[in-house]
Amino acid sequence: MTFNKSFAGAAFATLLGLATLGTTSCSKDFIDLADPTRLPSAEGYTDSLSIVTGVTAAYSSLQDIYGNGSNRGLFVFSELPSDNTFALTSGELLNEFNDFTLSSINPRLQSHWQVTYRAIARCNVILNRAGAVKLTDATRNRFYGEVRFIRALAYFNAVQIWGDVPLVTSEIASIADAYQFGRVPKIQVYAQIEEDLAFAEANLPVTYTGANLGRITKGAAQGLLGKVQLTQKKYGAAAVSLKKVIDANTYTLQANYANIFLTTNEMNSEILAAARYTKGGLGVGSYFSTWFMPVLPAAVALTVNGNVGTGQQYNSVDPDLVAAFTASGASDVRAAASFGASTVANLTQYYTKKYSDVPTSAFDAENDWIILRYADVLLMYAEAVNEQSGPDALALDAVNRVIRRSRNLPVATAAPTVDLPASISQPDLRTRLELERRLELNLEGHRWFDLVRTDRAIPVMNAFFMRTGSASRLEARKLVFPVPIQEIQTNPILKQNEGYL
Known part of the structure; x- marks a missing residue:
């Protein structure tokens, strides 16, 4: 079986939030049973084809995590709490994320917890069973590397959302087993994440082509490892990991910023990893175009980048982000590629244009969700170097490449009018990197996690609330989100985060 975008799920069971896997055949169309009484089949995953099926099912978990019909996606946690965007849709309780009034009964918490541990369980099944299947060592280790990256x-997403979480690295075989997993200190989870990514780096190829395009590569493992290390403030290790990606010359910045997000240019030279979707009535299309595009009267047609369509606009790009682009100057081409404005009944709302597409039908578009791209790697590398001993020439070159591209200038040629000065101080570069990451990666699922990682969430968000006249205030205990109440009620050894009911 070759890998392609038209994958769905496999036969799964959700067991107390920890999903287990039990299917035996290789097929393009899998079935999600979501049956809480179903345990793994001892007969499953006994040959190479079924292992391939299981690996593909693990990839399909990325659709669950980044957004589909069962889960609203990572943007709920990574963008809505930030100063980039705010919720519009009623009935979804998304507003609780942007005004920090979350309670543990919010359904978005439960759905994301569930898809997270379902993904982990799918990976654990492969890691548990592939050792007994006849495969070459290279093939087996490649499969292991792919699912260990996904795990x-x-x-990584889970510890950024909840802090301490259950660490499950083996296959759940019984209901009794599931009750044994309480939350462990996140330092232990990070250690497992780093171990998984080191294995993936050592066993994955540099590139894939053809039907395998989109599988996880060595560079993706190195880039994610660098981000994990940076989040833990392991700046030296992060710089080493990220420099490997840069030195490999496998990835390059797209010359045109807008081209990164075109559905006709997926898995382009800038993308290290993505959650992949495909439209066409196959059940694996993306929801983002419908979710993020404006709601319009039936008689009104909206044209975005040559595509015509309407949407539900779950969220609006915050005017504060629009103002940040305005302050960046009219020459910053990222603004036009990032957001548009829709005015209905004299009310103007901004919307992200990064997920523009004409769906085959509602919730069936082509847009992938980019997990990691080269501009992110360059900016993280500059941050890792700067936090050690201040900027050096390589760190400045990395960030200057991103700045040049934002002005439509050649990224590999010095541009004195926009380049940062060699004399820039450590604090000034820190401030500039915060801004560049916000503008460059807006609405791609990074802003909130960036603010928390750099210890800037409280001052930035409280200043934002003051500017906008909001009564909301952010305090330290709200830097993590509540554990869903259903999980605590089901498994009493799970404890709630401080300050949440």
């Missing part, structure tokens, strides 16, 4: 990514 690491799921855990």
